[in-house]
Amino acid sequence: MVKQAIAWAESQRQVHLEQLKTLLSIPSVSTQVEHTSDIVRTANWLADHMRAIGLNEVSVQPTDRHPVVYGEWVQDSDAPTVLIYGHYDVQPAEPLALWDTPPFSPTVKNGNIYARGAADDKGQLFIHLKALEALFETAGRPPVNVKLLIEGEEEIGSPSLDKFVVDHQDMLSADISIISDSHILDVDKPALLYGLRGMCYMEIELQGPKQDLHSGSFGGAIHNPAQVLCQIVSALKDDQGRITIPGFYDRVLPLSDAERTALASVPFSEAQFRQEAGVRKTWGEAGYTVREQISARPTLDVNGLVSGYTGEGGKTIIPAWARAKVSMRLVADQDPEEIQQLFTQHVESLTPDTVELTLHNWGLAKPALIDRDIPEMQAAARAYERGFDAQPVFIREGGSIPVVTLLKETLGLDTILMGFGLPDDNIHGPNEKLHLENFYRGIETVIYFLDEYAQT
Amino acid sequence: MVKQAIAWAESQRQVHLEQLKTLLSIPSVSTQVEHTSDIVRTANWLADHMRAIGLNEVSVQPTDRHPVVYGEWVQDSDAPTVLIYGHYDVQPAEPLALWDTPPFSPTVKNGNIYARGAADDKGQLFIHLKALEALFETAGRPPVNVKLLIEGEEEIGSPSLDKFVVDHQDMLSADISIISDSHILDVDKPALLYGLRGMCYMEIELQGPKQDLHSGSFGGAIHNPAQVLCQIVSALKDDQGRITIPGFYDRVLPLSDAERTALASVPFSEAQFRQEAGVRKTWGEAGYTVREQISARPTLDVNGLVSGYTGEGGKTIIPAWARAKVSMRLVADQDPEEIQQLFTQHVESLTPDTVELTLHNWGLAKPALIDRDIPEMQAAARAYERGFDAQPVFIREGGSIPVVTLLKETLGLDTILMGFGLPDDNIHGPNEKLHLENFYRGIETVIYFLDEYAQT
Numbered sequence: 001m002v003k004q005a006i007a008w009a010e011s012q013r014q015v016h017l018e019q020l021k022t023l024l025s026i027p028s029v030s031t032q033v034e035h036t037s038d039i040v041r042t043a044n045w046l047a048d049h050m051r052a053i054g055l056n057e058v059s060v061q062p063t064d065r066h067p068v069v070y071g072e073w074v075q076d077s078d079a080p081t082v083l084i085y086g087h088y089d090v091q092p093a094e095p096l097a098l099w100d101t102p103p104f105s106p107t108v109k110n111g112n113i114y115a116r117g118a119a120d121d122k123g124q125l126f127i128h129l130k131a132l133e134a135l136f137e138t139a140g141r142p143p144v145n146v147k148l149l150i151e152g153e154e155e156i157g158s159p160s161l162d163k164f165v166v167d168h169q170d171m172l173s174a175d176i177s178i179i180s181d182s183h184i185l186d187v188d189k190p191a192l193l194y195g196l197r198g199m200c201y202m203e204i205e206l207q208g209p210k211q212d213l214h215s216g217s218f219g220g221a222i223h224n225p226a227q228v229l230c231q232i233v234s235a236l237k238d239d240q241g242r243i244t245i246p247g248f249y250d251r252v253l254p255l256s257d258a259e260r261t262a263l264a265s266v267p268f269s270e271a272q273f274r275q276e277a278g279v280r281k282t283w284g285e286a287g288y289t290v291r292e293q294i295s296a297r298p299t300l301d302v303n304g305l306v307s308g309y310t311g312e313g314g315k316t317i318i319p320a321w322a323r324a325k326v327s328m329r330l331v332a333d334q335d336p337e338e339i340q341q342l343f344t345q346h347v348e349s350l351t352p353d354t355v356e357l358t359l360h361n362w363g364l365a366k367p368a369l370i371d372r373d374i375p376e377m378q379a380a381a382r383a384y385e386r387g388f389d390a391q392p393v394f395i396r397e398g399g400s401i402p403v404v405t406l407l408k409e410t411l412g413l414d415t416i417l418m419g420f421g422l423p424d425d426n427i428h429g430p431n432e433k434l435h436l437e438n439f440y441r442g443i444e445t446v447i448y449f450l451d452e453y454a455q456t
Numbered sequence: 457m458v459k460q461a462i463a464w465a466e467s468q469r470q471v472h473l474e475q476l477k478t479l480l481s482i483p484s485v486s487t488q489v490e491h492t493s494d495i496v497r498t499a500n501w502l503a504d505h506m507r508a509i510g511l512n513e514v515s516v517q518p519t520d521r522h523p524v525v526y527g528e529w530v531q532d533s534d535a536p537t538v539l540i541y542g543h544y545d546v547q548p549a550e551p552l553a554l555w556d557t558p559p560f561s562p563t564v565k566n567g568n569i570y571a572r573g574a575a576d577d578k579g580q581l582f583i584h585l586k587a588l589e590a591l592f593e594t595a596g597r598p599p600v601n602v603k604l605l606i607e608g609e610e611e612i613g614s615p616s617l618d619k620f621v622v623d624h625q626d627m628l629s630a631d632i633s634i635i636s637d638s639h640i641l642d643v644d645k646p647a648l649l650y651g652l653r654g655m656c657y658m659e660i661e662l663q664g665p666k667q668d669l670h671s672g673s674f675g676g677a678i679h680n681p682a683q684v685l686c687q688i689v690s691a692l693k694d695d696q697g698r699i700t701i702p703g704f705y706d707r708v709l710p711l712s713d714a715e716r717t718a719l720a721s722v723p724f725s726e727a728q729f730r731q732e733a734g735v736r737k738t739w740g741e742a743g744y745t746v747r748e749q750i751s752a753r754p755t756l757d758v759n760g761l762v763s764g765y766t767g768e769g770g771k772t773i774i775p776a777w778a779r780a781k782v783s784m785r786l787v788a789d790q791d792p793e794e795i796q797q798l799f800t801q802h803v804e805s806l807t808p809d810t811v812e813l814t815l816h817n818w819g820l821a822k823p824a825l826i827d828r829d830i831p832e833m834q835a836a837a838r839a840y841e842r843g844f845d846a847q848p849v850f851i852r853e854g855g856s857i858p859v860v861t862l863l864k865e866t867l868g869l870d871t872i873l874m875g876f877g878l879p880d881d882n883i884h885g886p887n888e889k890l891h892l893e894n895f896y897r898g899i900e901t902v903i904y905f906l907d908e909y910a911q912t
Contacts, residue, residue, distance in 0.1 A: 197672065201770040210734025215757045216653065216855025219785050220749035221729070223739035226758035226780075230689035237683060273677070278666025278776075283679035283810045293676035301671045301774050302682035308760035309781060314657040314818030316783055318757050324682075325765060327772055329675050354739045362770030399672025 001139035002451045009134040009443050016130050017113070019049070020439070021106040023122050024115040030066055030089035030156045039152050042088050043067045046129075046150060053129060054136035055148065063160035066152030070171070073132075074145040079454060081145035083174035083413060085403055086125025086181065087154035090117035091428045098430035111436050118434035120427035124180040124420050125150060127439060131446035143454035147174055154181075158403065165410045176376045177407045178449070180442065182419030185267055185393065187437055190384040190445075192377065193417035195296065195396030196404060198330035198367030200339040201303075203360040204232060204347055205323045212308065212317040222318050223354035226307040229322040232350045236300055236326065241285040241293075243300045243328070245346045251333045253369070255296055263291055266393045295396035300328045325362070329398060332369035340364065366405040369396075370414050379452035380416045387445030418449065457595035458907045465590040465899050472586050473569070475505070476895070477562040479578050480571040486522055486545035486612045495608050498544050499523045502585075502606060509585060510592035511604065519616035522608030526627070529588070530601040535910060537601035539630035539869060541859055542581025542637065543610035546573035547884045554886035567892050574890035576883035580636040580876050581606060583895060587902035599910035603630055610637075614859065621866045632832045633863045634905070636898065638875030641723055641849065643893055646840040646901075648833065649873035651752060651852030652860060654786035654823035656795040657759075659816040660688060660803055661779045668764065668773040678774050679810035682763040685778040688806045692756055692782065697741040697749075699756045699784070701802045707789045709825070711752055719747055722849045751852035756784045781818070785854060788825035796820065822861040825852075826870050835908035836872045843901030874905065 009016070028042040029035040043060045046069045051058045055071035066089060074081060093103035093116045101107040106115035117123065128148070135142045149172060151161055165172060184191045208225035209218070238244050255263075268291050274282060284293035293299070303326065308319030328343070330336055344359055351357040370377060372394050384392040407413040420442035426432045465472075484498040485491040499516045502525045506514045511527035522545060530537060549559035549572045557563040562571035573579065584604070591598045605628060607617055621628060640647045664681030665674070694700050711719075724747045730738060740749035749755070759782065764775030784799070786792055800815055807813040826833060828850050840848040863869040876898035882888045 199772070201772070203770075208735065213733055214855070215755075215759065215783060215785065216853070218733055218750060219757050219854055220751075220753055220755035221738040221740040221746045222733055222735060224757050226761050227689065227693060229761070230686040230758065230780075233683065233686035234690040277669055277674055277678055279664065279678060279810065281810055282677040283808070284677040290677045294674060295676075297676055299671075299676035301675050301680050301772075302686065302764065302778075303671065303771060303773055304764035304766045304775065305682050305685070305761045305778060306766040307762075308758065310760045310762040310779075314659075314781060314783065315759060316655070316657070316757075317759050319760065322758075322761060323766075324686075325770060327671060327770065329671065352739070354735065354737055397672070398675055399670070 001135065001143065002447060004138035005134040005447050006444050008138050009130060009447065013440055017108070017436070020113065020123060020126055023126055024106040024113070024117055025104050027093070027104045028089050028117070028152065029092050030153055032092060039066045039089060043069050043152060046088055047071070049129060050148065053133035055132070063164055065160055068152070068164055069150040070148065072147040073142060074147065075141065076145055079144045080175040081147060081173070082450065082453065083172060083177040083407070084128050084146060084148045085177055085179045085407070086128065086150045087121045087152065088125065088150055089152040089155050090120065090122065091155050095430065100431055108436070112433040113436055114431055114433045116432050118432050119421040119425040120432065121154065121181045123434040123439060124442070127180055127420060127442040128446055130443045131450070134443065134447060135450065143450050147172060161403065162406060165406055169411060172411055174411065174413060177413040177415045178418055179401070179403070179415055180418050180420055181401070182417050183421035183423055183425060184419055185423070187422065187435060188388065188390050189267065190388040190390055190392035191395045191419070192380055192384065192392045193397055193419065194370045194372050194377065194394050195331070196368040196400055197295070197298070197398050198334065198336050199327060199363055199365040199400050200330060200336045200343065201325070201327040201361065201363040202340065202343055203323060203325045203362060204229065205321065205358040205360065206351070207321045207356040207358070209318060209320050211320050215316040215318050218318055223352060224318050225355050226319050226322040228352060228355050229307065229324055232347055233302060233324050233326065235350050241283065243298070245342050247342045248298070248339065251335065252298060253332050255292065260292070262394055263296065263396065264289065266291065266395050294398045296331060298329055298331050298334060300326060303327050330367045332367045334367060336364035336366055365400045365402050368404045368408065370416070374414060375456035376414065376416055376453060379456050380418055380449055382452045383445050383449035386448040387441045418445070457591070457599065458903060460594035461590040461903050462900050464594050465586060465903065469896055473564070473892070476569065476579060476582055479582055480562040480569070480573055481560050483549070483560045484545050484573065484608065485548050486609055488548060495522045495545060499525050499608060502544055503527070505585060506604065509589035511588070519620055521616055524608070524620055525606040526604065528603040529598060530603065531597065532601055535600045536631040537603060537629070538906065538909065539628060539633040539863070540584050540602060540604045541633055541635045541863070542584065542606045543577045543608065544581065544606055545608040545611050546576065546578065547611050551886065556887055564892070568889040569892055570887055570889045572888050574888050575877040575881035576888065577610065577637045579890040579895060580898070583636060583876060583898040584902055586899045587906070590899065590903060591906070599906050603628060617859065618862060621862055625867060628867055630867065630869055633869040633871045634874055635857070635859070635871055636874050636876055637857070638873050639877035639879055639881060640875055641879070643878065643891060644844065644846050645723065646844045646846055646848035647851045647875070648836055648840065648848045649853055649875065650826045650828050650833065650850050651787070652824040652857055653751070653754070653854050654790060654792050655783060655819055655821040655856050656786060656792045656799065657781070657783040657817065657819040658796065658799055659779060659781045659818060660685065661777065661814040661816065662807070663777050663812040663814070665774060665776050667776050671772040671774050674774055679808060680774050681811050682775050682778040684808060684811050685763065685780055688803055689758060689780050689782065691806050697739065699754070701798050703798045704754070704795065707791065708754060709788050711748065716748070718850055719752060719852065720745065722747065722851050750854045752787060754785055754787050754790060756782060759783050786823045788823045790823060792820035792822055821856045821858050824860045824864065830870060831912040832870065832872055832909060835912055836874055836905055838908045839901050839905035842904040843897050874901070
């Protein structure tokens with residue numbers, strides 16, 4: 001059944017491109033209230049399209065803010081079920097002046113389609129609809145059961161998704177989930193993302209004197225909260241780049257030789273990394289490569305500091321308070337709540353009784369590590385090989401995709417992160433694009449995946 | 457001649473008070489351009505008044521901004537010469553809503569006169585004019601030669617004064633200078649200020665990546681400039697409160713047992729100090745009392761910190777840069793330029809080659825320490841004793857009065873800091889006042905001082 005589906009998809013490329021343009025032309029910006037009706041229009045357009053291609057139980061389900069679009073084909077009790085996740089909302093397009101073509105007038109140029117949402121994520125989620133349509137059109141069905149969960153709040157932090165998933169566990173139950181909302185390395189270098197870092201984001205607040213004091217009158221006998229803050233922050237890391245919070249590394253899974261070798265084989269240029277960052281040299285945890293430091297190892301960064309007088313020139317005060325935002329990227333099997341506790345204990349132990357400490361938490365996310373050897377991952381690898389004529393590499397990323405953890409925690413699902421973007425797609429920036437070759441190969445790769453998965 | 461002058465001054469109290477009200481009613485705010493004509497009016501009023509009481513060579517001398525008023529009586533080649541410094545400009549009165557009576561409608565209440573500039577410094581400089589007038593009226597001359605240097609830019613940092621003093625060294629030459637622009641401890645506790653701290657104000661700027669980076673993509677392999685800044689700042693002081701800059705203490709004059717005993721005898725309440733600061737406990741250099749820490753010992757304070765994201769919640773960035781303002785209060789014989797050099801060398805040695813360091817200087821001021829045993833100081837002590845019926849204590853202050861250093865450096869003059877304010881005069885704040893008893897006793901004390909000084 002695959003051959004005909006692939007051939008049909010190829011024959012329909014122009015049609016699919018026009019449909020994609022229609023989808024991309026609706027400005028479904030989730031954070032701007034003036035686009036609320038566009039959000040609704042996009043959800044309805046997707047639901048209509050899903051019904052048209054053959055999905056069942058299609059519905060636009062309200063949440064506290066933007067609706068979820070759901071659809072399924074679940075008619076083969078012998079076959080496994082795939083839950084496909086995507087999001088139809090997009091980032092704001094501003095600053096508009098930096099776009100070469102209008103963000104919501106999709107434009108094909110140099111083999112790319114330019115529009116806000118082309119890669120993140122409307123274009124990539126549409127790949128799944130087109131793959132399913134090809135299978136419905138040629139075989140009357142996909143080779144496995146499928147469910148689609150498409151939200152409209154990803155770019156604002158998915159405030160309604162947790163509740164929605166918890167409230168619809170039966171409806172969403174599946175054997176594996178698949179998300180296309182990431183990128184491969186290059187058009188002929190497919191990649192499967194199997195590791196994402198988690199997060200524990202803290203803020204340290206120290207209160208010293210009740211108000212800013214004149215350093216002439218008080219300087220010398222007051223413990224300066226900005227000075228204390230610097231002492232605490234500097235005591236969080238040693239000169240080898242290791243985090244000094246007791247117990248911090250206890251649950252970190254060691255990198256096996258095999259994994260280190262595999263990671264080392266992923267094309268990566270340190271010179272390019274330095275250039276993108278704009279630094280003369282890198283600096284990180286001793287004993288690990290840059291690639292490992294930014295994806296497979298936990299880290300700690302100061303994200304912000306503020307205290308006292310920050311304007312031009314000098315002001316001779318002892319600040320009343322000082323604050324530092326400190327976030328930690330976590331890897332499997334670190335537990336963000338435990339890390340928050342260890343961080344809290346350590347900072348408390350470092351804080352003298354001359355100042356008052358308050359800690360805030362600004363976010364926790366579990367790290368994700370998908371076993372590369374599970375059959376679904378292997379099926380995805382073979383699908384990429386067939387779709388892109390090249391074996392995919394396995395990569396880990398330094399960031400987080402919270403829905404991966406949500407699906408694991410609530411529904412027990414591992415997620416295959418099957419991206420079809422490219423690193424230079426400018427997601428969130430001006431002139432966002434999707435490479436059309438990746439769009440067409442993506443449709444084929446999803447068809448291959450469903451086929452490969454049916455055979456596992 | 458003293459007796460008659462004192463008696464005359466006492467007989468003229470009501471007249472002097474009315475004159476003071478007139479002087480205080482002109483809003484000579486130096487920092488607000490809309491008050492430029494008031495500044496000129498005040499300078500002219502003072503010059504007219506100085507001529508009227510008998511001073512010679514009175515002139516209003518232009519500068520790049522606000523004029524200096526000068527006057528003298530130099531007719532006794534056998535007598536020494538006193539240079540009296542004061543300033544006729546005042547701080548802005550805002551916020552006006554917090555004043556109980558209008559700031560430029562001088563109001564007598566509870567034995568005080570309330571007005572902007574009552575204590576700082578129009579009221580205190582007027583004391584000198586009234587003392588001289590009493591001597592002119594009763595003896596036809598003061599017992600020593602006098603010169604008066606009254607500027608109109610003190611509250612904006614005296615930008616023209618350095619040049620004016622350098623350009624008029626012959627005109628201003630004297631044997632001692634006297635300034636009444638500080639306060640005593642209480643109405644029956646006169647005090648002579650003999651030590652002022654100096655200043656070296658630096659800003660550390662660290663540039664890391666060329667722009668803020670996403671901590672998911674780059675975190676782990678980039679030396680975070682905010683983290684580095686914290687390490688540098690925390691390495692400037694040890695846990696005993698000692699500053700760790702090599703050579704920092706080399707020129708600090710040790711406190712003699714006699715001086716420590718004298719300082720310890722000055723009334724000072726640590727409980728009140730803690731309450732004013734709003735701290736549970738003090739913290740400073742080990743081995744010194746709080747009184748010594750805030751006045752007789754050098755110190756280092758972080759005055760401001762800023763880096764990365766400082767708004768509400770979390771933002772996962774590695775900041776491109778980080779800045780800290782760090783000021784050091786210096787004591788005799790520390791040299792601010794040498795301290796700047798030592799600070800620079802130390803911070804450079806602490807900065808790794810992963811970030812770029814820029815240092816800014818926002819001010820240097822030499823510390824001042826007047827020998828308590830010089831005859832002029834002893835004359836001042838005897839004058840206080842006669843004027844206030846109480847022996848003055850010798851105190852050191854934690855702040856700086858830059859003109860003291862200027863007069864020493866340019867004219868070679870030691871300065872007698874003969875304050876007549878009180879600690880609760882609210883200088884720079886709403887409801888500034890001068891205690892009238894201090895005003896009248898001040899006039900007598902200045903008469904006594906000129907008499908005592910003539911006899912040394």
